[in-house]
Amino acid sequence: xxxxxxxxxxxxxxxxxxxxxxxxxxxxxxxxxxxxxxxxxxxxxxxxxxxxxxxxxxxxxxxxxxxxxxxxxxxxxxxxxxxxxxxxxxxxxxxxxxxxxxxxxxxxxxxxxxxxxxxxxxxxxxxxxxxxxxxxxxxxxxxxxxxxxxxxxxxxxxxxxxxxxxxxxxxxxxxxxxxxxxxxxxxxxxxxxxxxxxxxxxxxxxxxxxxxxxxxxxxxxxxxxxxxxxxxxxxxxxxxxxxxxxxxxxxxxxxxxxxxxxxxxxxxxxxxxxxxxxxxxxxxxxxxxxxxxxxxxxxxxxxxxxxxxxxxxxxxxxxxxxxxxxxxxxxxxxxxxxxxxxxxxxxxxxxxxxxxxxxxxxxxxxxxxxxxxxxxxxxxxxxxxxxxxxxxxxxxxxxxxxxxxxxxxxxxxxxxxxxxxxxxxxxxxxxxxxxxxxxxxxxxxxxxxxxx
Amino acid sequence: xxxxxxxxxxxxxxxxxxxxxxxxxxxxxxxxxxxxxxxxxxxxxxxxxxxxxxxxxxxxxxxxxxxxxxxxxxxxxxxxxxxxxxxxxxxxxxxxxxxxxxxxxxxxxxxxxxxxxxxxxxxxxxxxxxxxxxxxxxxxxxxxxxxxxxxxxxxxxxxxxxxx
Amino acid sequence: xxxxxxxxxxxxxxxxxxxxxxxxxxxxxxxxxxxxxxxxxxxxxxxxxxxxxxxxxxxxxxxxxxxxxxxxxxxxxxxxxxxxxxxxxxxxxxxxxxxxxxxxxxxxxxxxxxxxxxxxxxxxxxxxxxxxxxxxxxxxxxxxxxxxxxxxxxxxxxxxxxxxxxxxxxxxxxxxxxxxxxxxxxxxxxxxxxxxxxxxxxxxxxxxxxxxxxxxxxxxxxxxxxxxxxxxxxxxxxxxxxxxxxxxxxxxxxxxxxxxxxxxxxxxxxxxxxxxxxxxxxxxxxxxxxxxxxxxxxxxxxxxxxxxxxxxxxxxxxxxxxxxxxxxxxxxxxxxxxxxxxxxxxxxxxxxx
Numbered sequence: 001x002x003x004x005x006x007x008x009x010x011x012x013x014x015x016x017x018x019x020x021x022x023x024x025x026x027x028x029x030x031x032x033x034x035x036x037x038x039x040x041x042x043x044x045x046x047x048x049x050x051x052x053x054x055x056x057x058x059x060x061x062x063x064x065x066x067x068x069x070x071x072x073x074x075x076x077x078x079x080x081x082x083x084x085x086x087x088x089x090x091x092x093x094x095x096x097x098x099x100x101x102x103x104x105x106x107x108x109x110x111x112x113x114x115x116x117x118x119x120x121x122x123x124x125x126x127x128x129x130x131x132x133x134x135x136x137x138x139x140x141x142x143x144x145x146x147x148x149x150x151x152x153x154x155x156x157x158x159x160x161x162x163x164x165x166x167x168x169x170x171x172x173x174x175x176x177x178x179x180x181x182x183x184x185x186x187x188x189x190x191x192x193x194x195x196x197x198x199x200x201x202x203x204x205x206x207x208x209x210x211x212x213x214x215x216x217x218x219x220x221x222x223x224x225x226x227x228x229x230x231x232x233x234x235x236x237x238x239x240x241x242x243x244x245x246x247x248x249x250x251x252x253x254x255x256x257x258x259x260x261x262x263x264x265x266x267x268x269x270x271x272x273x274x275x276x277x278x279x280x281x282x283x284x285x286x287x288x289x290x291x292x293x294x295x296x297x298x299x300x301x302x303x304x305x306x307x308x309x310x311x312x313x314x315x316x317x318x319x320x321x322x323x324x325x326x327x328x329x330x331x332x333x334x335x336x337x338x339x340x341x342x343x344x345x346x347x348x349x350x351x352x353x354x355x356x357x358x359x360x361x362x363x364x365x366x367x368x369x370x371x372x373x374x375x376x377x378x379x380x381x382x383x384x385x386x387x388x389x390x391x392x393x394x395x396x397x398x399x400x401x402x403x404x405x406x407x408x409x410x411x412x413x414x415x416x417x418x419x420x421x422x423x424x425x426x427x428x429x430x431x432x433x434x435x436x437x438x439x440x441x442x443x444x445x446x447x448x449x450x451x452x
Numbered sequence: 453x454x455x456x457x458x459x460x461x462x463x464x465x466x467x468x469x470x471x472x473x474x475x476x477x478x479x480x481x482x483x484x485x486x487x488x489x490x491x492x493x494x495x496x497x498x499x500x501x502x503x504x505x506x507x508x509x510x511x512x513x514x515x516x517x518x519x520x521x522x523x524x525x526x527x528x529x530x531x532x533x534x535x536x537x538x539x540x541x542x543x544x545x546x547x548x549x550x551x552x553x554x555x556x557x558x559x560x561x562x563x564x565x566x567x568x569x570x571x572x573x574x575x576x577x578x579x580x581x582x583x584x585x586x587x588x589x590x591x592x593x594x595x596x597x598x599x600x601x602x603x604x605x606x607x608x609x610x611x612x613x614x615x616x
Numbered sequence: 617x618x619x620x621x622x623x624x625x626x627x628x629x630x631x632x633x634x635x636x637x638x639x640x641x642x643x644x645x646x647x648x649x650x651x652x653x654x655x656x657x658x659x660x661x662x663x664x665x666x667x668x669x670x671x672x673x674x675x676x677x678x679x680x681x682x683x684x685x686x687x688x689x690x691x692x693x694x695x696x697x698x699x700x701x702x703x704x705x706x707x708x709x710x711x712x713x714x715x716x717x718x719x720x721x722x723x724x725x726x727x728x729x730x731x732x733x734x735x736x737x738x739x740x741x742x743x744x745x746x747x748x749x750x751x752x753x754x755x756x757x758x759x760x761x762x763x764x765x766x767x768x769x770x771x772x773x774x775x776x777x778x779x780x781x782x783x784x785x786x787x788x789x790x791x792x793x794x795x796x797x798x799x800x801x802x803x804x805x806x807x808x809x810x811x812x813x814x815x816x817x818x819x820x821x822x823x824x825x826x827x828x829x830x831x832x833x834x835x836x837x838x839x840x841x842x843x844x845x846x847x848x849x850x851x852x853x854x855x856x857x858x859x860x861x862x863x864x865x866x867x868x869x870x871x872x873x874x875x876x877x878x879x880x881x882x883x884x885x886x887x888x889x890x891x892x893x894x895x896x897x898x899x900x901x902x903x904x905x906x907x908x909x910x911x912x913x914x915x916x917x918x919x920x921x922x923x924x925x926x927x928x929x930x931x932x933x934x935x936x937x938x939x940x941x942x943x944x945x946x947x948x949x950x951x952x953x954x955x956x957x958x959x960x961x962x963x964x965x966x967x968x969x
Contacts, residue, residue: 330470333513334470334471338491343849386494387511393516480885482836484827484834488958490956525825525827529826534826547821547825
């Protein structure tokens with residue numbers, strides 16, 4: 001029957017409609033409107049109490065870690081952030097009207113935080129961790145906005161991102177968001193304490209701990225099922241924080257609190273690499289927030305294991321037979337033992353390396369980084385310090401030392417490919433040390449504490 | 453027994469391979485410039501140059517120095533024939549107690565070897581591991597800048613002499 | 617300049633002019649204390665070490681030495697005292713040699729601390745030099761039969777109106793300078809200063825920037841051995857047990873020294889001593905008892921200790937009205953007054969001489 005026959009025109013029509021609908025859907029998915037520019041608000045228009053709260057939140061969010069570069073001005077951006085897909089340069093989040101966020105309304109700022117879209121309607125790369133910031137409450141976004149809009153404006157244009165095609169096309173980010181951006185905001189667990197919930201809100205939200213400590217998939221998204229199973233940042237391993245953590249003495253709420261607050265703990269050593277910047281920021285926020293984070297993370301890391309305590313770990317290392325690379329042993333004796341076997345308390349004495357997660361870690365990156373670059377002192381702060389050995393040791397000598405430390409102070413199998421790890425560490429540390437602001441800069445500046 | 457090249461001279465050293473270079477310099481070779489400050493690589497007063505790079509001699513065991521060239525302040529010049537960096541530190545009077553100064557000068561010298569015209573920020577960043585408790589920092593900065601200028605002039609006049 | 621100034625008593629005695637008779641009394645002349653004479657107080661450290669020859673010595677060959685009981689650690693006063701003595705004695709800067717803190721040669725001026733070197737020792741040298749110059753002029757006046765007022769001093773000599781010169785070396789004799797200082801000196805008019813108040817390069821810097829001998833650690837004597845102290849783990853810890861027998865067998869170790877809670881090891885070479893110290897520390901048991909004040913409350917601990925107040929500045933102007941009082945308390949963290957490196961005094965025993 002003719003009436004039953006599918007008319008090619010109808011088919012064409014259906015296809016056309018489908019294409020239009022699809023295109024419209026795609027457009028709807030990708031397109032975001034610009035939000036009208038505003039006259040930069042006067043700093044005096046913000047409530048100082050809200051600004052002060054914003055300062056603390058910015059420290060909890062570690063904003064300066066990416067948005068301030070060495071020798072650059074606070075929050076003026078331009079820091080190169082290496083990713084597997086190329087280099088993304090952080091943006092200027094000072095209230096400069098031309099190059100910063102001076103013409104952003106509070107609504108535009110809130111949209112960027114929760115959905116990763118800038119005022120002009122462009123999608124932002126997820127190096128800006130809006131997959132976490134979507135959990136941040138409107139009230140906290142408001143305080144962050146107030147804090148940033150009262151900073152000194154800095155005229156600074158970030159360099160162009162260096163990304164591979166097609167990832168340099170921003171509309172592609174919309175597809176990434178469709179796959180990986182969870183829009184639900186943080187919901188408290190009524191079965192848990194208020195502190196636990198506060199910790200969960202901060203850890204999964206503003207503090208974005210998983211951005212480094214959770215492994216990522218091939219498309220650069222955090223693997224939800226492997227939350228806190230260990231990730232990486234700037235060629236440092238961000239250790240596992242779940243029940244598979246490698247710390248010789250397991251973490252608990254108390255040790256986590258002390259470590260996050262002061263940057264070191266006698267059972268674990270000192271925070272290094274990007275984590276040093278995190279704890280530098282955490283030293284400036286309310287004590288209760290650091291406690292809440294510690295309580296929540298202690299729960300994440302599982303039940304306490306009392307049998308693996310400090311005394312047991314040290315006794316085991318003591319009784320272990322002398323073994324390993326003789327060259328490494330001699331280097332250790334001459335260059336390391338004066339501090340690491342001094343028995344002096346941290347942070348001035350070196351941690352007994354039997355307690356160090358850097359030695360038990362699945363790869364040698366962090367240990368190599370520390371040996372090469374050392375631990376620079378933090379200006380004006382009580383802080384650990386260690387010389388770097390990049391200038392005095394060849395790669396082969398560092399390898400001997402790494403192999404010796406692994407054999408002497410852990411029960412783990414030898415590391416594979418130690419030479420490559422060292423070469424990578426030498427290369428990336430040199431690059432990073434020239435750009436990263438490091439833990440010494442504002443807002444950890446003690447004179448700025450408690451200031452609005 | 454090991455051979456150690458210091459200030460262009462080969463020395464036969466009778467010391468354990470784990471002996472830090474500092475003790476060899478001071479004890480075996482009777483050189484004064486490198487100082488024992490902390491013995492932990494935290495103060496910089498023991499800094500010497502090894503193969504062009506600033507190295508903390510108190511945490512650098514002999515066994516790392518096989519085949520390398522060590523330079524100490526003594527190897528740069530003397531009171532009567534000072535090297536540019538020594539002249540600069542004398543002219544700027546850039547020492548108070550002076551205990552850190554040999555280390556400061558060696559790290560500054562290593563910087564000037566690879567960067568003949570460092571900025572103020574570059575000098576500050578480079579000398580960051582070296583501590584001065586007296587507070588001579590501003591004079592030290594001026595002295596390093598002066599040394600850079602003196603080296604430049606010395607290079608220029610050397611080139612003139614050699615007809616380049 | 618690079619050689620350390622080692623001036624022992626014998627060399628001082630051999631040095632020249634016979635002005636130091638008091639040496640034969642078996643007491644360092646510098647240590648002769650202030651006799652109990654009433655009268656106005658002498659300026660600076662002359663109050664406790666009044667003899668002029670405690671501060672200045674002029675040899676028959678004209679060499680001049682100034683002595684200070686203060687230790688030069690980079691304050692620059694060795695240079696400053698040289699300027700002061702040269703100025704008041706009317707000799708060139710280079711004509712003076714300064715000897716610092718030597719228990720056999722210099723006055724006992726106690727601690728070198730609290731920015732007192734210039735006001736105590738510098739004042740003493742200033743006045744001593746002025747008074748020595750007066751004595752030299754008086755001696756010249758006596759020899760020439762002229763009035764002292766008609767004589768001048770210039771470049772290490774007393775000059776008469778005809779331009780005849782008698783050098784200080786010629787004038788100085790016997791124990792001429794072994795006299796007590798007066799309370800008042802005829803100091804030069806600062807407007808006429810040629811050396812004081814004019815910048816002079818510090819005398820200690822060339823050695824410090826060329827690896828010369830500049831510190832006590834740079835002195836190496838024949839047969840010298842090295843020691844390291846095994847420090848207790850905390851303040852007031854008691855040494856309970858120490859087996860030094862294995863350590864004494866280590867290469868280069870000369871001796872383990874134990875005296876009560878003090879423990880040290882002596883070895884031929886410095887790093888041998890370091891290694892032995894580590895081994896000895898590992899073989900030692902201490903009994904610790906907390907004796908330090910609360911470390912997180914140091915501010916209150918320190919401010920509640922007995923103290924002496926002093927006024928830094930007190931200026932008032934009664935004519936000012938409508939003032940507003942601003943009060944503020946400034947604190948800084950407690951810093952240990954610990955020295956860098958291994959400081960050590962030198963004592964050369966009479967046997968070693």
